[in-house]
Amino acid sequence: MKILLATLNAKYIHSSLALRYLRSYAKPHYPNIELVEYTINDVLINIVGDIHKRQPDIIAFSCYIWNIRETLDVINNVKKICPNVPIILGGPEVSYDTDEWMKNYPAIDVIVMGEGEETFLELCQAYDRAKQTGDAPLLKEVPGIAYRDGERVRFSMQRIQTKDLNHLPSPYEEDLDELNNRVVYFEASRGCPFRCQYCLSSIENGVRYFDLDRVKRDLKRLIDHGVKTVKFVDRTFNINKQYAMEIFQFLIDNHNGTIFQFEITADILKPDVVDFLAENAPPGIFRFEIGVQSTNDETNRLVQRRQNFEKLSYTVLKIKESGKIDQHLDLIAGLPEEDYASFRKTFNEVFALRPEELQLGFLKMLRGTGVRARAAEHGYIFMDQSPYEILGNNVLSFNDMQRIKRTEDILEKYWNAHRMDKAFEWIMAHHFATPFDFFQEFGDYWEEQGWGRFGHQLEDLFIRLQRFLERKAPNQTSHSLSMLKFDYLLSQKYRPRKIWWEDTINKSELQAIYQNVASKRKDLRADFALHAETEKEYAKHTTVAHVSFNVEHYIKTGEMVEGNFVLVMYYPFVEGASNTFVCVPVPQTVA
DSSP, rough: OEEEEEEESSSSSSOHHHHHHHHHHHTTSSSSSEEEEEEHHHHHHHHHHHHHHHHHHHEEEOOOTTTTTHHHHHHHHHHHHOOTOOOEEOOOOSSSHHHHHHOOOOOOEEEEOOOOOOHHHHHHHHHHHHHHHOOOGOOOGSSSEEEETTTTEEOOOOOOOOOGGGGSSOSSSSSSGGTTEEEEEEEEEESSSSTTTTTTGGOOOSSEEHHHHHHHHHHHHHHHHHHHEEEEOOOTTHHHHSHHHHHHHHHHHHHHOEEEEEEEOOOGGGGHHHHHHHHHHHTTTTEEEEEOOOOOHHHHHHTOOOHHHHHHHHHHHHHHHHHOEEEEEEEEEEEOOOHHHHHHHHHHHHHOOOOOOOEEEEBBOOOOOOOTGGGGGTEEEEOOSOOEEEEEOSSOOOHHHHHHHHHHIIIIIITTTTTHHHHHHHHHHOOOSHHHHHHHHHHHHHHHTTTGGOOOOOHHHHHHHHHHHHHHHOOOHHHHHHHHHHHHHHOSSSOOOSSSSSOOOHHHHHHHHHHHTTTTEEEEEEEEHHTTHHHHHHHHHHEEEEEEHHHHHHHHHOOOEEEEEEEEOOOOOOOOOOOOOEEEEEGGGOO
């Protein structure tokens, strides 16, 4: 019997952990099992054609909010050309409101609810026996499914969740080449101890762990194969301190350049663990994703989220101080009773921690969650189809949501991309009451100009910010423009051929600037000093820009020395070597 496991990933670089578990569990019984991953951007008829070409006896799809619409399109068309091939769906998106899925989409033959390894194998065996005997498959004997019985939808008995995860074969025993250049998803445990009502993990009971030796073997196998990024999907990786410490230590000793990302609950990360990571974590190897969501205590109470923001802040700042681990903090707009003013406060309190990345998401009313069940209590209106994003509630209007979306757009384009960090700090401190006000006002201006309808180059981002600042504070933006020039020049890998600002510097001024820089050679970095020995070599490796204060002094000391200065940025043209710079007064002879 030929079995096809399929899913539609959001991007090619993603990989399906669920399908690899199903394959490893069923393959000893059915060697002719095949796994294929498409993407939601693939052409529908190409996916359907590829499935038909493989001539499977059973097709199973893994379903999530990001792929359910496209998956339904695929199965509806596959059913037309392969009407006798059973189509099985599983995954979090179809494990709830299952009766609704079965009644509305007749192309679905079976839905697996919850964990699928044992259920899927038993389904395959039921279909296999039916194929051999010519009888209808006895699906009612397979726990944990919804299935069709003629025109009726029936449910089998509930499957008891497996307690011992170690009887599940490793999903990484074979075919590791298919994971090349992809993000590899990995789990050391299943379940979550918390009950956050917007999250499907709140429905599960308890946390179950894989044996540590098995976890280490699987990780070592991935590391030795040269996998670039491993993302742990454990909902709260650090809930078991000793278990987490064992894995941290193992990865510190064996990482070989692989990057590991964890979902961390920061307010329960013990101080001694934070100190251990600050002292021992290899720079750039670990990344932490920390869900803050809201700092509003009443909102957190309503969604049954326990959080100590003071402890969370301590942990985030301590880790940031080490410079070893990038942190990705999450916020959710639209949680119960958090209005626009409250969300502004949440944003500013979390942004004050200056995470390497701040993701601003919007509440999704996932099927099966408590917040969806009690949507009427808070006046929620939301999308009927995935991703079930809210359109508003009793304290947050649709217009408020749209404004926050514009804030999120600017946050992604500018802050999370880290294209102009120094300029941003200056601009937010000197022109706006709070960081949120900056992102919001700039987002509103971006919308007003209609820039969302057009593409943009890096230079456009600087130009648009400059225009916004000039309207916000006419005749008060010279220092902001100087900071933007600095960030732009510093971020370039090579000496730019053109600049986006108007800055006329004549030949005599350039020569005078060179003489000024050359006289300071003893204070320059060695490679810069070497190229400054001759004007020709210096000109090949530098770009100059007028600035309204001594940027070099400000970056080093934080002290503002205003005046007519020139920023000289040096580009070494050597792989791995960083740019450096010097700031000198505009020569008196040409001032």
